[in-house]
Amino acid sequence: MKLNVTDADVQQEACWALRNLSHDNSENRTRIGKMGGIEAVLSAMKRHENHADVQEYACRGFINLSINDSENMSRIGQVGGIEAVVSAMKRHENHAGVQEYACRALNNLSANNPENRTRIAQAGGIEAVLSAMKRHENHADVQEYACRGFINLSINDENESRIGQVGGIEAVVSAMKRHENHADVQESACRALNNLSANDANKSRIAQAGGIGAFVSAMKRHENHAGVQEYACRALCILSANDANKSRIGQAGGIEAVVSAMKRHENHAGVQERACLVFYFISVNAECKRRAIDAGAIAAIEVARRNHPNNDKVQLEAADALDRLRS
Numbered sequence: 001m002k003l004n005v006t007d008a009d010v011q012q013e014a015c016w017a018l019r020n021l022s023h024d025n026s027e028n029r030t031r032i033g034k035m036g037g038i039e040a041v042l043s044a045m046k047r048h049e050n051h052a053d054v055q056e057y058a059c060r061g062f063i064n065l066s067i068n069d070s071e072n073m074s075r076i077g078q079v080g081g082i083e084a085v086v087s088a089m090k091r092h093e094n095h096a097g098v099q100e101y102a103c104r105a106l107n108n109l110s111a112n113n114p115e116n117r118t119r120i121a122q123a124g125g126i127e128a129v130l131s132a133m134k135r136h137e138n139h140a141d142v143q144e145y146a147c148r149g150f151i152n153l154s155i156n157d158e159n160e161s162r163i164g165q166v167g168g169i170e171a172v173v174s175a176m177k178r179h180e181n182h183a184d185v186q187e188s189a190c191r192a193l194n195n196l197s198a199n200d201a202n203k204s205r206i207a208q209a210g211g212i213g214a215f216v217s218a219m220k221r222h223e224n225h226a227g228v229q230e231y232a233c234r235a236l237c238i239l240s241a242n243d244a245n246k247s248r249i250g251q252a253g254g255i256e257a258v259v260s261a262m263k264r265h266e267n268h269a270g271v272q273e274r275a276c277l278v279f280y281f282i283s284v285n286a287e288c289k290r291r292a293i294d295a296g297a298i299a300a301i302e303v304a305r306r307n308h309p310n311n312d313k314v315q316l317e318a319a320d321a322l323d324r325l326r327s
Contacts, residue, residue, distance in 0.1 A: 002040060005047055006047070008054055011044035011048055015044060015054065015060065015061045016060070016061075018037055018061045018064075018065070019060045019063070023064050026069065029064070029065055029067070029072055030069070030071075032072075033072045042079055044058055045084040049088070052095045055092055055098050055102075056097045058084075058088075059085055059088065059101035059102045059104070060101050060105075062105045062108070062109070063101065063104050063108055066109055070112070073108070073111075074115070076116075077115060077119050082119045082120055083119075085102050088102055094135065096136050096139050096142055099136055100142045103129055103145035103146045103149050106153075107145060107148045107152055110152035110153050110155075114155075114156065117156045120153060120159075121156070125149075126159060126162050126166060129153075129168075130167060130168050132146055133146045133171040134171060143175040143179055143182075144188050146171075147172055147192045148191075150168055150172065150192040150195070151191045151195055157199075160195070160196055160198065160202065163196060164199060164201060169193065169202060169206055169209055172189045172193055172196075173211050175189055176211075176214040176218060177214060180221055183222045183228060186222055186225075186228050190231035190232045191234075193206055193211055193215075194238065197239055198238065203242055206235075206239065207242075211239075212239060215235055215236055215254065216232075216252045219261060224264065226268050226271060229261040229268075230270040230274060232257075233275050234274045237278045237281065240278055246281070246284070246288050247285060249282060250287060250288040250291050254278075255288060256291070258275045258279070259295040259297050261275055262297075263296075263303075269308050269311050269313075272304040272318075275304075279301065279321040289325060298322065298326070301318045301321055301322055301325075305319075
């Protein structure tokens, strides 16, 4: 790469080779990082900024180099890799491959790295991810990895607010509606909205964008997918703390969907814990409480207690939910 910096084909193939060498090989990741491979990939991106394939393969390289390698992850951020990835997204906005793998790279780089989350936002990464979602709305993989990017980015409070302010919530809900049969889009979207709903303003945005109905639809359509069920329950749990949302969840069929999730995934502690917490919050509303009882929530919660005797969280949330439903 260093001897052929002007040859785009060499740079593209070299990025691909580094991507392959670092796949499922932690020792090679370390070697590549120590030998200047990260800087070589970055140099290729800067020198061949108009070459879409170089940009895509460089992003692919960063994806593998940053997996479970905190040093490489930090190094990519420190030397300007994040700015290069965001620049690629802006320059090649119509290229789905660049957009998908750039979103995947930003997702990896922002995992367990607060500094990189801040860098991504400062570089315009939130807006770039949102633009990718809007421009490639029919591309399921772009949507999935954009949602995944929002999951990690929204761990930062400022980013969480920013994503809501620029229209990220509406884009995620739109992805759920457009790709309703794609389980990975649904799970990633539920996870993103779950994280984003920690912000009060975002709770309102999610409800106004039709997020509650989207969660219920995902639960019904992907009833055997534990990830979809757990993260939809998590999101409904947070949203149900809002009085207006309690009624919306009941009217949308959310109560019945949560009971169904408990019955179908009775051995999944995450589903059971969050479902119990939904019933704890929602049963303050008399109509929702009646719906929950009629749907069989009490029996489902009792089964959860029996099936998870050593899980303190399930036991606690189940006991609290039963107290409210029986009061």
